[in-house]
Amino acid sequence: MASRMYEVFAVLGPLYRRVSRRVEQNEPVEGLSIGVRAVLDLLRVHGPLTVPRMARAQALSRQFVQRMVNDAAAGGLVEAIPNPAHQRSSLIRLTDAGRAAIDTVIARESELLKRVGGDLTDADVDTCVRVLTRMLEVFEHADAN
Structure with a gap:
């Protein structure tokens, strides 16, 4: 079974890199890097989250996710709000501009994914x-x- 799992990796790696390049190529349209896109999508699906929670969900370092959140905040796509469960760890939520940006990306990606069928x-x-x-x-x- 291990050799079959390597077949999955052999397809998954190039697929991930091609999808990443596609998102990055469209960055001038929405102003999103692949990292910011991932943050926006997490917030779209799960609602407001802390940076540590986003990092765990994506298996990434908290520092990297914080940089992506900072980039998104600089673009007006997310904002920090008080976290009633933890004073020092704010919740991050989408702004209206962030929701519009990720919705546009998802719609464009959905059009491409329709071709997979x-x-x-x-x-x-x-x-x-x-x-x-x-x-x-x-x-x-x-x-x-």
């Missing part, structure tokens, strides 16, 4: 998500040890 089924996608989720879980546990 072909003969793929919902079951194929379910299997793909299950495999990738399992791989992520294994590496998360490996990182913790």
Whole structure:
């Protein structure tokens, strides 16, 4: 099975890099780097979050996520609000401009993703998500040890 998982990595790496380049190429349109896009998407899906929570969700350093949040805040895309659960760790939330920017990116990406369909089924996608989720879980546990 390990050799088959390497096949997944062999496809996943180039796919990630191509998607990243596509987002970066469109940066002048929305003003988003791949890191800022990831922060905005997390906030779109989950609502206001702290920087440490975003870092854990993305398996990135808190410092890197803080830089992305700072970039997004400088562009007026996010803002810090008080966190009732923790005075020193503000919640970060989307501004209206941030919501509009990530919605535009998602809409554009959705148009590209419509081309993927072909003969793929919902079951194929379910299997793909299950495999990738399992791989992520294994590496998360490996990182913790």
